[in-house]
Amino acid sequence: MTRSRFLLAALLLILIAIPFVVPAYYVTLILPALAYGVILLGFNLLFGYTGLMSFGHALFVALGAYSVAYATGRYGMRSMEGAIGLAVLVSLVVGIPVGMLCVRYVRIFFGMLTLAFGMLFHSFLFKFYDLTGGDSGIPITRPFLLGMEFPDLDKTAYLVGPFYFYSLGILLILGFVMWRIVHSPFGLHLRAIRDNPRKAEYVGARVYLFRLAAYVISAIYGAIGGALLSIPVGLADPELAYWTHSGNLVFMTILGGFGNFFGPILGAFVFVGLQSELQSLTQYWRFALGVILILIVICLPRGLMGLVYKRGKPLDAHDAGRLNGESKV
Numbered sequence: 399m400t401r402s403r404f405l406l407a408a409l410l411l412i413l414i415a416i417p418f419v420v421p422a423y424y425v426t427l428i429l430p431a432l433a434y435g436v437i438l439l440g441f442n443l444l445f446g447y448t449g450l451m452s453f454g455h456a457l458f459v460a461l462g463a464y465s466v467a468y469a470t471g472r473y474g475m476r477s478m479e480g481a482i483g484l485a486v487l488v489s490l491v492v493g494i495p496v497g498m499l500c501v502r503y504v505r506i507f508f509g510m511l512t513l514a515f516g517m518l519f520h521s522f523l524f525k526f527y528d529l530t531g532g533d534s535g536i537p538i539t540r541p542f543l544l545g546m547e548f549p550d551l552d553k554t555a556y557l558v559g560p561f562y563f564y565s566l567g568i569l570l571i572l573g574f575v576m577w578r579i580v581h582s583p584f585g586l587h588l589r590a591i592r593d594n595p596r597k598a599e600y601v602g603a604r605v606y607l608f609r610l611a612a613y614v615i616s617a618i619y620g621a622i623g624g625a626l627l628s629i630p631v632g633l634a635d636p637e638l639a640y641w642t643h644s645g646n647l648v649f650m651t652i653l654g655g656f657g658n659f660f661g662p663i664l665g666a667f668v669f670v671g672l673q674s675e676l677q678s679l680t681q682y683w684r685f686a687l688g689v690i691l692i693l694i695v696i697c698l699p700r701g702l703m704g705l706v707y708k709r710g711k712p713l714d715a716h717d718a719g720r721l722n723g724e725s726k727v
Contacts, residue, residue: 410570413428413566414563416428416562417558417559417563422554422555422558425557425558425562426554426557426558426630427670427671427674428562428667428670429557429561429562429565429626429629429630430627430630430670431666431667431669431670431671432562432565432566432568432569432626433565433623433624433626433627434623434627434647434650434666434669434670435569435573435623435662435663435666435667436568436569436572436619436622436623436626437455437459437620437623437624437627437647437666438623438647438650438651438654438662438663438665438666439572439573439576439619439662439663440576440615440616440617440618440619440623441455441616441619441620441647441651441662442651442656442659442661442662443576443579443580443588443615443616443619444612444613444616445648445651445656446651446656446657446661446662447580447585447588447589447592447612448588448591448592448608448609448612449504449591449592449593450501450504450508450609450612450613451505451508451509451648452500452508452509452512452616452644453510453512453516453641453644453645453648454512454513454515454516454517454641454644455512455616455620455644455647456516456620456638456639456640456641456643456644456647457492457496457512457515457516457519457620457639457644458489458492458493458616458617458618458620458621458624459620459621459623459624459627459638459639459643459647460519460520460523460624460634460636460638460639461485461488461489461492461519461620461621461624462482462485462489462620462621462622462623462624462625462626462627462628463538463624463625463627463628463634463638464523464530464536464634465481465484465485465488465621465624465625466478466481466482466484466485466538466541466624466625466628466629466634467535467536467537467538467628467633467634468484468536469481469484470538470539470540471536471537471538471539472536475541476539476541476542476547477541477542477545478541478542478543478544478564478625478629479544481541481625482622482625485621485622485624485625486618486621486622488621489614489617489618489620489621490614490617490618492617493613493614493617493618494610494614496512496515496617497609497610497613497614497617498610499511500512500515500613501606501609501610501613502606504595513641513644516639516641516644517640517641519639520636520639520640520641523635523636523639524636531635532636533635533636534635535633535634535635535636536633536634536635537632537633538628538629538631538632538633538634540553540556540629540632541629543560543561543564544564546560548560553632557629557630561629561630565626568622568626569663572619573663576619576659577659579615580659584608584611587603587608588608588612590603591603591605591608591609624638646669649665649669649687649691650662650665650666650668650669651665652665652691652694652695652701653665653668653669653690653691653694653701653702654666654668654701654702654703655698655700655701655702655703655704656701657700657701657703658700658703658704660703661701661702661703664701664702664703665701665702668702672687672690673687
């Protein structure tokens with residue numbers, strides 16, 4: 399545990415120091431990794447801890463981005479916190495009914511249903527031009543951060559300075575919240591449901607409700623991450639909801655290792671850096687990423703984090719006793 403804390407503290411210091419020692423271009427590459435880190439914290443709650451693989455999770459990423467675009471670009475709301483609050487509200491309005499339908503199913507049926515909803519929303523973004531801007535998207539006005547405008551900073555200075563630390567702060571806060579969630583009785587229920595839903599239901603776990611709660615929480619994280627992801631680009635466009643974007647989320651999670659809490663975050667950073675380098679080297683970068691994913695699945699089934707940490711222990715007798723005593727909620 400001491401080694402893990404030391405490593406986390408060292409990584410945090412590195413992230414804090416990066417804007418001061420690294421050229422601005424590379425700092426801007428880290429910004430989407432921070433946003434994806436938030437998204438994947440929620441995605442891994444659904445996939446790694448609940449056992450539900452979503453192929454349409456980019457739906458909520460796009461909802462977050464379009465919420466910020468509507469708030470700042472069309473309604474004149476300049477507060478980033480207000481825009482994020484709107485993104486959370488929209489994710490709840492959409493995530494609850496969609497989740498109520500999707501979590502009735504598991505395995506490939508759940509994945510295909512989430513994919514269908516994601517593509518339905520993608521088509522909506524394309525076809526309803528007056529509402530969504532069609533393939534042109536909706537531009538985003540630079541928001542205030544914690545009530546501060548930073549008028550003296552140009553776009554690059556704004557992104558690599560205040561917005562970088564703002565995104566890092568949100569990642570740390572939501573990472574701590576997610577850590578508490580997965581190590582709470584609620585997280586224990588989710589792991590039990592993932593491993594054996596029938597036994598979990600037998601001891602009193604409300605399988606459907608817990609799956610729905612995990613889906614909604616992951617939707618909220620996806621929307622907040624989508625809000626952060628849209629600011630550096632300055633645009634919310636339909637490609638954010640496309641199925642290949644959902645595939646990228648799956649790729650990052652597997653790349654880092656969904657068996658570890660920090661694996662998807664590592665996968666986000668490695669994926670963004672790897673994609674940038676491959677795009678500069680070859681036009682067949684997607685093919686190269688596919689080859690890398692195949693090699694990782696074959697050689698490193700636990701992902702990159704498998705090189706550092708051992709896989710988390712399965713539900714033991716002590717945890718099972720806790721589940722039996724605390725499941726009636």
